Amino acid sequence: MGDAHHARFAARARGTMRRTRVGRLAFVLAMVVLPALGRADTDADVESIPEAQVVVTTIPATARQVAREVTSYGVVEPDPNATDVVALPRAGVIRKVLVRLGERVSAGQALVELDTAPGATMQYEQARAAVKYAEEQLARLQRMAETRLATREQVAQAQRDLADAQATERSLRTVGANATQQTLRAPKDAIVTAVLVNAGDRSAADTAALNLAAVDGLIVRLGVEPGIAREIVAGTNVKLVSVFDSGRVIEAAAKRVHAMLNPTTRLVDVIVPIAVEDAAALTLGSQMRGSISLGAIDAIIVPKSALLRDESGDYVFVVASDKAHRADVEVLLERQSDVAIQGEVAAGDAVVVAGGYQLSDGMRVASDHGAR
16 A cells, blocks of 8 residues: 555656656747747848938039138228328417317318417517517618628628528418417318317417318228238228128228237238228228128039038038038138038039038938029
């Protein structure tokens, strides 16, 4: 009885162990086979997905000669070599100042009325008296020389004394000391740039009363980078446009190009004179934009929409074999609708003009060729 029970128990144990080994084997096979099957399915799915494309618009780049210009800004100012200082010819009292700062004046126009100082009047009267005395002395010595009561040297000295007295009188008359009042007038057409006296002021001789800028001596001082300044010479064409009135255009030419940096602007000054017929419509201190012509250059022309910028500089995308390639460029000239460039772009290259912002180098694209 016991032996039979033992045999049945052993048989059940052997069956359980076989089932356990089969189950473990099946689990291992599942762990190995199923992931492999999953990878195979995934690879197949990836291979079946087409590479993404970006639709862009392109046009062919063109080669052309363009006029190169550099733009700079300046103000209308008087040429230092064409300014006048109206000074008081003698000591006196300012009766009236007849003009104001910034006023345009014509040649001969009254500027200042001056009352002669009493001291100046007295000097003139003394000079007149000295002339009269010298004349009388010369006449007396000449009469005495006829009777040999005076020598030739005494007569010659009297003649010199008379000449000196007459010269002193003339100089005082020249500065108006013989007049009790004088009106100072403009020497030429000009603009009043400084009023340095006021009515009632007592001023010494040679005191500056007004500063005038000749209308035919106005300039615009433009500032350019040193590298650009080396390409500009006297006679280079410059187009000046008023910043506040774009309809006012002046054709001019550079007169001088300085050889040092302006301490204020840290740029090189280009001096552009303004013709008198153009100066009549300008205001001192008004801002002007100058376009300086640097001659014609060979360049590649693309629309402005093709030009992109990042921290590395300017670039465009060129499409070749359905892929976009970054092309670094240098901008030579920007105009209203296009730009002149040079660099890694040639005439005929398909340049992206729309959709470039979403591209990266080497990306596949579908081109929608735009019209020229």
